[in-house]
Amino acid sequence: MLDIEAYDHILFIIALCVPYSGKSWKKLFLLATAFTIGHSLTLGLAIFDVIQFSTSLVEKLIPVTIIVTCLYNVYQCFRSTDETWSSNVNLNYLIALIFGLIHGMGFSSFFRAALMPGEEDELWQQLLAFNVGIEVSQLIIIFGFVVLAGVVLNVLGVKWKWWVVGVSVFCGLVAISLLLNI
Numbered sequence: 001m002l003d004i005e006a007y008d009h010i011l012f013i014i015a016l017c018v019p020y021s022g023k024s025w026k027k028l029f030l031l032a033t034a035f036t037i038g039h040s041l042t043l044g045l046a047i048f049d050v051i052q053f054s055t056s057l058v059e060k061l062i063p064v065t066i067i068v069t070c071l072y073n074v075y076q077c078f079r080s081t082d083e084t085w086s087s088n089v090n091l092n093y094l095i096a097l098i099f100g101l102i103h104g105m106g107f108s109s110f111f112r113a114a115l116m117p118g119e120e121d122e123l124w125q126q127l128l129a130f131n132v133g134i135e136v137s138q139l140i141i142i143f144g145f146v147v148l149a150g151v152v153l154n155v156l157g158v159k160w161k162w163w164v165v166g167v168s169v170f171c172g173l174v175a176i177s178l179l180l181n182i
Contacts, residue, residue: 006110008062008178009103013141015069015171016096018164019076021153022146027092032138034093038100039107040131046108047127056182058105063179065099070172077164107134 016035020028045051072095111130115123152158158166 008066008175009106010141011171011174012062012066012069012099012103013138014145015066015073015168016092016099017142017145018149018167018171019073019092021160022150025146028142028146029139031092031096032135032142034096035100035103035138036131036135038097038102039104039134040100042101042104043107043111043131044104044127046105047111047123051105053105055109058102058109059182060179061102062106063175063182065102066175067172067179069095069099070168070175073168074165077161077168 013032013035016031017028020031042051046053107130111127114130115126149163152163153160
């Protein structure tokens with residue numbers, strides 16, 4: 001996930017986390033975990049051939065998840081009166097979980113391609129290591145993003161609302177570009 005070619009997943013994590021400050025680190029951790037639970041479920045089901053799906057459809061749905069998350073951020077930003085969005089946290093966990101299901105299908109194509117011949121016997125171990133790697137990568141991305149947000153908000157003095165809107169619009173535009181180029 002730290003690979004620059006996985007920027008669609010990085011954009012999603014950023015879009016999901018932009019409304020939260022470093023003070024909300026528990027919420028950020030739970031959001032990343034909800035996303036991991038969602039993608040782990042569909043990744044496992046796909047790897048063990050319990051579910052099948054159209055790869056081209058999933059490639060289109062991933063940018064849609066980013067766009068929807070960004071639109072939700074902007075809507076909530078202008079609707080909310082505080083920076084915590086505390087009344088919407090459970091909905092955000094649900095969004096992370098559901099959209100994680102879609103991203104897990106996208107991860108399954110990468111996971112299959114990364115398997116070396118003969119590793120099929122160790123599929124459970126590989127799957128566990130892959131998921132742990134994604135969770136750690138997400139936490140690294142979140143930590144880096146929270147540090148950047150702290151600098152932008154506290155040092156540069158950008159207002160929280162405009163930070164959320166700006167980052168969401170940027171991520172949304174990149175996702176629209178992704179969607180149009182599929």
